[in-house]
Amino acid sequence: MSSISEKISLRRARFDFALRMGDNGLILSHRLSQWLGRAHAIEEDIALANIALDLLGQARLWLSLAGRIEGRGRGEDALAFFRGESDFRHFALAEQPNGDFARTIMRQFLFDARQLALLEKLGESADKEFAALAAKGAKETSYHIRHSAAWMRRLGCGTAESNRRLKEAAEELLRFCGGMFCEERGEELLARRGVIPSADILRAQWQSTVEQVFAESDLPPPDAKAIDSRPSFCGHTEHLGYILAEMQSLPRLHPQAKW
Amino acid sequence: MVNAREMDCADSVRGVLSGVADPEIPEISIVDLGIVRKVENARGGWRITVTPTYSGCPAFDVICGDIVSALNRAGYAPVEVVRALSPPWSSDWLSGKAKKTLLRLGISPPGPASEIKPVLFFNLPSPPCPRCGSPQTETTGQFGATACKSLHRCLSCREPFEHFKPI
Numbered sequence: 176m177s178s179i180s181e182k183i184s185l186r187r188a189r190f191d192f193a194l195r196m197g198d199n200g201l202i203l204s205h206r207l208s209q210w211l212g213r214a215h216a217i218e219e220d221i222a223l224a225n226i227a228l229d230l231l232g233q234a235r236l237w238l239s240l241a242g243r244i245e246g247r248g249r250g251e252d253a254l255a256f257f258r259g260e261s262d263f264r265h266f267a268l269a270e271q272p273n274g275d276f277a278r279t280i281m282r283q284f285l286f287d288a289r290q291l292a293l294l295e296k297l298g299e300s301a302d303k304e305f306a307a308l309a310a311k312g313a314k315e316t317s318y319h320i321r322h323s324a325a326w327m328r329r330l331g332c333g334t335a336e337s338n339r340r341l342k343e344a345a346e347e348l349l350r351f352c353g354g355m356f357c358e359e360r361g362e363e364l365l366a367r368r369g370v371i372p373s374a375d376i377l378r379a380q381w382q383s384t385v386e387q388v389f390a391e392s393d394l395p396p397p398d399a400k401a402i403d404s405r406p407s408f409c410g411h412t413e414h415l416g417y418i419l420a421e422m423q424s425l426p427r428l429h430p431q432a433k434w
Numbered sequence: 435m436v437n438a439r440e441m442d443c444a445d446s447v448r449g450v451l452s453g454v455a456d457p458e459i460p461e462i463s464i465v466d467l468g469i470v471r472k473v474e475n476a477r478g479g480w481r482i483t484v485t486p487t488y489s490g491c492p493a494f495d496v497i498c499g500d501i502v503s504a505l506n507r508a509g510y511a512p513v514e515v516v517r518a519l520s521p522p523w524s525s526d527w528l529s530g531k532a533k534k535t536l537l538r539l540g541i542s543p544p545g546p547a548s549e550i551k552p553v554l555f556f557n558l559p560s561p562p563c564p565r566c567g568s569p570q571t572e573t574t575g576q577f578g579a580t581a582c583k584s585l586h587r588c589l590s591c592r593e594p595f596e597h598f599k600p601i
Contacts, residue, residue, distance in 0.1 A: 218574055219575070221575060221577050224577075228581060229488060229489055229581065232488060235490075310522045311489055311519050314522055315601075318601070321576065322577070325576075
């Protein structure tokens, strides 16, 4: 590969990766914000809102960075509000419906376990901009996983009913986890350059965290076969369109609006 | 090379900044909060480098605006506020004065952030009560009314209180 075309691929890969980070935060934050005023206790309402706010803040930083890498004048808002379904890069897991509280906690924990492993490694990235955002996010994510893992144990070791609901959530959501470890276009190049950790390393670390917390939560170990990594599970599900319709309708109706 | 006059000026700029309050805990200035990272004389004006406490801190834009208007009022212009993310803000950067103020306000101040790192999956110990000093307290919420705080209750005096999280 000539150096110019490699430079272009590298820029494209950095853009895609930053976009994926931003989209994960944006979509999961949107889901969590749907809990506002609905959680079973005020403390939990506040906790979910705080986690949503952290994820939204991180998403803004990543989307702004993606816009700067792309260099075509698209800022965070243009990327968040004026892209269609097929251009979103987040994991299918992030867009899954909130369901009951057990499902929301399971989704959060499965996401946090990968996110923390990723951000801690990304904090040492050869890419200084990625490293700065990751180091900041890692601190926040360590609070998120402390929250989600604590609830995993509490629900898993609570009543027969809470354990059953958590088990159902695992059955429903584990099949979307393979999508978190699909190496997307350009990611192999970034991993080779020491910009991001490889999907295999993340998967191994995620697996050991998940096995540990599942065991402590009185859940059967996650079935490797259930964690499907077929390409179809790397894409989006039918839920994304509804999220975007709700999230994007206002700025699309009033593109010049400021808030 | 920074000359003595510019140093004096930078000190007075810092002085003005110590009068800019954190919008969420107004008794603490942004300097005592540890978010003002650099004060420089640049291109005939002033460049202030600030770091956000949390990525999603909603007060950050307000703080940047407050910095510009406070300095302009004191006769410093133009003012440019730059956001720096690295190194990430730590509650260890809170000044001793800020920690005393927190305690006075009934908010338990953070312990050293470095001590929390190895215990990722376990609940952090609940801090002593800022009102009666009792170590017998419990955590009621790991997140509070602002990103930087958690919720607790004292088992001795029964008062609820907030804790400024170590991060």
